[in-house]
Amino acid sequence: MARLRLDRAALNRTFRATSRSEGEIAARQVVARAKVLAPVATGRLRASIRVERRSTFGLRQRWTVGSDVDYAPMVNDGTRPHVIRPRTKKALKFKIGGKTVFAAVVNHPGTRARPFLDRALADVARSRGYSITQR
Template identity: 35%
Template sequence: MAVDLSGLRGKIRRYGEGVAAIAARKVEQDTQAAAPVRTGVLRSQVSAEPPVPAGDVLVVRIRSAAAYSSYVDEGTGPHPIEGNPLLVFFWPKVGEVVFFRHVNHPGTTAREFFAEPMPARWAAALQMAKSRVNV
């Protein structure tokens, strides 16, 4: 006896696309919420693209378009900052504006809001999303 499974593959694909789309939105929201807020630019630049089929898999891209997001996420080591031609700062310690040709920045601590928590964030979003899709 033959069984007609012609519609099964389409249902499975639709289910996967639905789960991935819901999970992508959840990861986008969670990553935005985890982003440090100083001006709000970093948070506003986190986005998720809709799932894209690539053979037998679906690709979801979560990204931060802010040019400095990797520095915030991963931190930086000590580094020089060169003026063009000068750097101008208000220095509270001396209570006045100061001018420098260069300074040695001590580096910044990693905030780890994006890359490190992403696998766990994605797994949790998939768990939540799978119960919300019906085909």
């Protein structure tokens, strides 16, 4: 799951001054924005975007927005060029231009990042007056 960290000092000031519902509202807005920004082929990735709330010793609240779909980090962060080999068969089978192709090895060029989670968090943070820091 792709993650960004919010400026904790700013959040602590915000949470002291407001109620827990502020965090809940912001987290739901990040989920809604991420669903709008998520690329759609089958809809599985978009449908899997959720928020999870955790508390540390009942004092600190933490909301995690993400997806449990195994390819979500690869969509959000992109991939480097890599080699694909068959795991259980002798060859890979795929279609190019309507023709079926078999190959023992494929040099995948990588995929560009589509940072829908990062953008959703940045958009909501900006609209709510939060600052974002990355670690």
